[in-house]
């Protein structure tokens with residue numbers, strides 16, 4: 029219920045207290061990981077990597093309201109914020125960045141090159157569109173990332189070594205993932221969600237499926253995956269679950285499409301019914317109430333080559 033009100037009343041700033049601060053995971057003496065989200069529909073994760081001497085913020089939420097809660101949680105740890113990392117360009121992960129960056133002006137903003145370029149190119153238009161839905165809860169700028177995360181580089185964050193991998197188009201136009209071998213943990217962005225209704229409107233769901241198929245042998249042995257949406261779990265389970273959803277959805281769309289150029293009348297509603305039955309209670313990663321129907325139309329366009 030709180031989350032439904034948030035969409036309508038984000039400017040009131042009321043849901044701050046609703047943001048959960050769950051100590052999701054305590055892998056060892058050196059590093060703690062805190063997951064921050066807001067329960068319900070359209071929730072998205074930020075994480076705090078908490079080392080002995082510094083904190084790193086991973087992803088920055090959809091609006092200033094949730095971003096302020098991230099700032100409060102990070103500030104409350106009493107450690108300097110060493111860096112802010114963005115996994116990809118989608119608004120639920122980057123629009124709160126301005127709030128976080130102003131709170132921790134010394135922290136470099138880290139992102140993949142494609143994410144940085146996207147923010148520079150598309151950021152102003154994105155903010156205009158977001159303001160239509162969320163009003164004054166949308167900051168007036170998205171700061172440009174100041175530190176590019178290169179594929180294959182090793183970077184020290186919160187006292188732990190992480191390998192940067194840059195994945196190509198899938199859920200988004202690209203995805204920065206971070207793997208800490210010593211901690212047996214993968215920060216995955218939206219490479220996978222956990223029991224969530226995904227976003228397929230970028231129009232390369234087939235590439236996402238292929239990316240997950242490649243990711244399974246590559247990352248499947250990692251003990252803890254930190255998804256962009258939903259709870260942490262072993263990486264292999266999260267990849268298999270995301271693949272299962274996408275393959276089932278593709279199959280539903282293909283059946284309705286039946287080789288045609290577009291979905292017939294009523295098909296999107298039928299696909300939604302079948303999806304809700306098979307994956308009941310999966311919250312949406314985005315606010316659109318008809319996200320499943322929009323996903324069906326998008327996947328159909330993709331399969332029909334339109």
Ligand SMILES: [Zn+2]
Pocket residue numbers: 072118120121218256257313
């Ligand atoms: Zn997301």
